[in-house]
Amino acid sequence: MSSSPSDDWVPASCTLPTVDQPLRRKEFDEFFAEDVLGVRQTSPLEVRLDLRAEPAVAARAVDLATRETVCCSFFRFDLTMTDGKVAMVVSTRSPHEAELAALATRAE
Numbered sequence: 001m002s003s004s005p006s007d008d009w010v011p012a013s014c015t016l017p018t019v020d021q022p023l024r025r026k027e028f029d030e031f032f033a034e035d036v037l038g039v040r041q042t043s044p045l046e047v048r049l050d051l052r053a054e055p056a057v058a059a060r061a062v063d064l065a066t067r068e069t070v071c072c073s074f075f076r077f078d079l080t081m082t083d084g085k086v087a088m089v090v091s092t093r094s095p096h097e098a099e100l101a102a103l104a105t106r107a108e
Contacts, residue, residue, distance in 0.1 A: 016071035024068070031064055032107045039107045042089075044097045047104040051086040061088050075100070 016024060035057045038050040051057050058079060065077030065088070074096045078089045092100045 014071050027064060028106070031060060035060060036107055039104055041101065041104045045093065045100065046089060046091040047100055047107070049088045049090065049107060051088060053081075053084055053086045058086055061086075072099075075103075 014021070035052050036049050037052060038048075040048045040050075042048055051061060058081065061077075061079055065079070068075060069077065074092050076091045078091070080087050080089070090100065090103065
């Protein structure tokens with residue numbers, strides 16, 4: 001799949017069928033726009049997304065993360081809920097720093 005600057009976080013190694021990729025990008029874009037309050041890249045291998053503290057948001061995050069790890073197993077998603085705050089940490093391993101950085105940029 002060729003990528004443009006707006007979708008370069010979708011690597012060639014992604015196993016999601018090409019026809020389904022625009023829908024998944026749209027789901028992530030809606031999640032980023034509606035549910036993500038802040039984005040912080042804590043290291044080249046980790047990004048923290050601060051989420052709205054609502055049960056439906058946590059459920060949406062878990063659903064997206066679960067489906068995304070099926071096709072892009074190099075991403076790891078950890079959801080934390082502490083002191084009334086919800087965050088999702090997305091991490092990866094080398095050589096996928098560029099995809100993670102692009103995801104963080106898109107989330108911002």
